[in-house]
Amino acid sequence: MSDLWRFFECANPSCESKQLDGAGVVLQIRMPVSLGHRVLFRCPVCSDPMQPDGEVLATESGHLPGRTSGELNNPPRPRLTWRHYDGGPPARLMLGQLEVGHVWASTGWVARDHTSPTHEARYGSGSLRATVTDLRQRFLAAGFDVDDATDPIVAGFRHET
């Protein structure tokens, strides 16, 4: 899925942010092109809607909840989603736009938890499924809500294994 950059500005001419240098608050966010939720951003200074207001923009399930005016759901735990590598099969484990872990094929299957660089487990005799599950379980235990995309991930690698 391709992304594009969108810029939002505070629409309130009386906003304190306008007193700074005339530019006001500028919010820059990268969003996927395809349509998803309706998103309304509010100025972090005055809480007024930002422009473009009311535009139907795209988000995806990995978009950090709580970032918007509350029109998106607000699950109790931060949600991690699986994403494909560019030009390749899965799997990157993402919090929004930030990769927090990955599974890849090296001399064996490799699961890396980026939050703990000392954790890089190689499973030369293990399965891809076990490696994906291991990484998922690590983040579940750390308090994240992690997509169970094991089957699509395994299917994505199928022709390479």
Added chain:
Amino acid sequence: MSDAVPLAKPRLAWIKRDGWYLMHGDVIFAMVKASHADVTHVHDWTGLLELRMPKSFADAARHLRSQFIAAGFDVDDVPEEITGGEG
């Protein structure tokens, strides 16, 4: 295999470098950094979101903290070194 039951929310800590960084383990999630004049930059890598804020450095840090708390994280209090003891 059943999912593990989390005992706590993921915790974010404030780490001082060239600015103040919100980190989970060794991964940087967000940053607050003072710029010229009274402008504070907030950068959130989870959403690739950048803000130029006229708020004070402390207010910007508190804003960032509230955003991540709303997103389900357990975020350390803004350090007194940032707030200057103003709470």
